[in-house]
Amino acid sequence: MRVLLVGASGLLGKEIAGLLAEHEVISASRKGADIAVDLSDKSSIEAMYSAAGKVDAVICVAGTAKFAPLESLADGDFAFSLANKLMGQVNLVRCAVGKVTEGGSVTLTSGILAQTPMVGSAAVSVVNAGVEAFVRSAGLELKDRLRVNVVSPGWVAETLQSMGKNPADGVPAAQVARAYKRALDGGMTGEAISAAN
Numbered sequence: 742m743r744v745l746l747v748g749a750s751g752l753l754g755k756e757i758a759g760l761l762a763e764h765e766v767i768s769a770s771r772k773g774a775d776i777a778v779d780l781s782d783k784s785s786i787e788a789m790y791s792a793a794g795k796v797d798a799v800i801c802v803a804g805t806a807k808f809a810p811l812e813s814l815a816d817g818d819f820a821f822s823l824a825n826k827l828m829g830q831v832n833l834v835r836c837a838v839g840k841v842t843e844g845g846s847v848t849l850t851s852g853i854l855a856q857t858p859m860v861g862s863a864a865v866s867v868v869n870a871g872v873e874a875f876v877r878s879a880g881l882e883l884k885d886r887l888r889v890n891v892v893s894p895g896w897v898a899e900t901l902q903s904m905g906k907n908p909a910d911g912v913p914a915a916q917v918a919r920a921y922k923r924a925l926d927g928g929m930t931g932e933a934i935s936a937a938n
């Protein structure tokens with residue numbers, strides 16, 4: 742299988758690439774990947790698909806949203822967050838039609854802050870919930886052509902550790918990566934797959 746992995750150089754991306762050793766993995770991100778892409782720019786996504794050629798699956802573990810207290814979030818912070826992690830992933834699916842093999846799959850990323858917000862997560866929570874709502878809808882509409890799913894990671898243990906917090910409160914990146922593999926190998930569509938504690 743040819744798998745396009747957007748965000749391959751990140752914490753989750755590296756773990757997923759390791760799990761997919763039996764497949765041909767094409768890495769994509771803004772720098773240092775097989776193909777350069779900026780998720781926040783639809784023309785860049787179109788160019789990525791053209792450069793990749795036909796792929797059987799896409800996994801996206803990229804995309805950013807602004808984490809800051811609600812009252813400090815400016816219009817630009819919301820616009821940035823929506824354009825990047827939300828519309829970036831929406832456009833990844835919209836542009837996949839005709840570029841990903843019929844019956845292939847696209848797996849996106851949301852996060853636990855969609856359902857379990859915390860102080861500072863307003864923009865991130867909007868984005869994550871939006872990605873999940875989009876996947877339910879796109880899964881329905883594209884069901885004869887593409888499977889579309891989303892993995893919702895909880896806090897990743899290694900990320901908590903890098904923030905000086907207790908990694909035991911999180912899920913190891915290797916375990917989160919297995920949820921993407923399940924989405925790739927399974928037959929589901931329109932599903933949000935939890936990879937939380």
Ligand SMILES: NC(=O)c1ccc[n+]([C@@H]2O[C@H](COP(=O)([O-])OP(=O)(O)OC[C@H]3O[C@@H](n4cnc5c(N)ncnc54)[C@H](OP(=O)(O)O)[C@@H]3O)[C@@H](O)[C@H]2O)c1
Nearest residue numbers: 748750751752753770771772779780802803852894897900
């Ligand atoms: N880590 C956690 O605790 C956690 C929890 C819940 C959800 N998540 C979600 O999981 C995803 C991956 O998290 P992570 O911890 O693996 O992140 P990470 O280590 O920061 O890696 C992010 C990856 O995405 C790429 N990237 C970033 N912005 C991009 C853009 N605009 N266009 C294309 N590529 C871009 C980065 O490469 P370049 O810099 O080269 O572009 C990198 O490969 C994110 O959506 C995050 O919100 C993470």
